[in-house]
Amino acid sequence: MVFIGRDDDLAFLQDCYDDAKAQLVILYGRRRIGKTETLVRFSQDRPTLFFAAQTGTKEEQLAEFTQRMAAQGAPAGKYLSRYANWSDALGDLAELPEPADGRRRLVIIDEFPYLVKSDPTLPSVLQNLWDHRLRHENLMIVLCGSAMSFIEKEILSEKAPLYGRATGVLKMLPMPYWDAVQFFPGYSAEDKALAYAILGGVPQYLATFDPERPLAWNLKRYVLRRGAALYAEPDVLMREEFRETAKYNTIIRAIALGDTKLNDIATHTLIPIGTLGFYLSSLMEVGIVEREFPVTAKLAEQAKGTRGLYRLADDFFRFWYSFVYPNRSELESGDVDGVYEEVVAPALHDFAASAFERMCREWLRRQSLRGKLPYRVNRVGRWWDKTDEIDVVALDRTGRKAIAGECKFRNNPMDPAMLDVLRARAAKLKVDERLLMMFSLHGFTPQLDAIAAADDAVRLVGMNDLFD
Structure with a gap:
């Protein structure tokens, strides 16, 4: 698949790579936003250790990391089947052979939160290694993660061990529309705008649609059809991020229907305002909901929250909760054409207006x-x-x-x-x-x-x- 967009993100990473000092970069963003693909693109033609962490025990993760280190020529790989701990494993990054051309070695640890979940001491271990050894080496280390709230609280906050160590922090955002529509080069301008309104700027969603097929065909095949790639996508993401998915679903649905004020959301969901604030904050942390103020509002006014409105920041969530979620019974029975022709098509342009x-x-x-x-x-x-x-x-x-x-x-x-x-x-x-x-x-x-x-x-x- 052709790589599209992300010029600013790649330029930022290149600037870090070109810096004379050792680099510790934190790159994070919501799932499906294209973090891994961007890092793979950036690492092309560079001496790179790319470790994609998986969920598992500390021992399983260390064993996999040891194999990756051995493949990169780490001396310990000749006699170790598994590092004893993360201090030894990450400390050995300094012993990797220097690239023949003298370039900086790039170390990418994808889904770093998975490693921390199995060993909560890991951020402290890395902090100690960085302070005393790794920051003096010819390295660029990138820690990548999808658990946004975890990254911000456990890695970037003032109380976190790695606070102040990062030389760069990049939060990846959805693509702007001019990059997103490049996935559909043959579409009319109108259909490009509609596709963007439905899928937003999330690369994995955009890549799901077949650009050689009409927009209506793609919607029926990949969104409205039971078992299709995007049919249950918000359900999956909600279960990954939250425990009380029923309450979150109710809140998102209320906002999708037009309840944008705090009191209106509370009335619709029957959730007390004091409790509702917690759920809304959690949804904002993962980029599903955002709070909007008039562009002329002063900072003091925004702090009071007197005029703020809540809206769904994720376009696909807005589409899904507007058209899929309330019509699940019909879609589960296979009435894709009926839902599209009688519910989706007549309302699609009005829906796309905000996008x-x-x-x-x-x-x-x-x-x-x-x-x-x-x-x-x-x-x-x-x-x-x-x-x-x-x-x-x-x-x-x-x-x-x-x-x-x-x-x-x-x-x-x-x-x-x-x-x-x-x-x-x-x-x-x-x-x-x-x-x-x-x-x-x-x-x-x-x-x-x-x-x-x-x-x-x-x-x-x-x-x-x-x-x-």
Whole structure:
């Protein structure tokens, strides 16, 4: 399979590799995000010890690590069948033969949390070795893990033994839409946007679909069909991350149905607010849920949480809990076509609207980085008050200049009336300068084209612009 995207992540790893000092890099992110594939790509043509940890006993893991060390030429491999402990095993990294070309040796330990689970002293052991020996060697060590809360609490927190030792910390995020849609080079711009709205930026999900087949065929075959690759994916991930999956399912379902305020979620789920906060925090830690504030909200306001809304950060979870979870009975009985034609297809464009808005916000950030906006934007997000909402708002660093955007993922062109609505809402922003942008799936009426041509403060952005 062709490797797609991850240019920034690979560039970061390359910078670490090129640094003159020894490197201890922590790379983590949710499952299926592409960590292992990125590390495999990075390690190509480099002298590398790649150890993919498995669940098992400490002795089993040490035995497997010993074999990997022996294959790399570790002297102890000539007479040891298994290192006695992790201190000896990791300490022997300093004894690996120097690469013939003088390059730095790369050591990658994938799913490091599996090793710690079988031997909780391992972080302390590594900390001691790093402080007294390994940081003086010509090594780059990468510790990789999918257990995000574990990495942040047991590896990166102030109380963790390895705190302050990492020379680099990379949290891998979902792909931006412009990389994600490269999985579907033959799709129309509309279907690319729909595929992204359904699957998000998770490489393993994107790679599941057959780019030679229509979007509807892929949805039926790989998502809605019982036993298919993605049919039970959220169920699997929930069981891996949480114990009380029923409560978490109820919370996610409530958010997917539109309950975004804390009180509304509590009412829907019948979970007391005090308890609900714990579950929501856990969902945010693994990247399933996020809390959103108006882009103009100050830090003090965000700390109080008075206006924050909860939304599903994972697009596929949002699709699954919107269409698969509530229709499991029909899908289990094999009525894939019925669910798709009567439930999914009629609602798909409305469902994709929020993902389209996020695409537009990502596009603005990218345009800013490329210097293609009148000014560099500092914050990009949504804005709302008690009566109105603006899909896209980008502010400069002073907060006195704003780009306000209206997004429509519909099969009819945008018209001047929509611009008038945006203009009225944007007037509520307390700024000195406003630029209005209209983002549309199916273009713009001639009247709106004429207005934009005559007014520098109005810009029209079509699908071809987003995918340029």
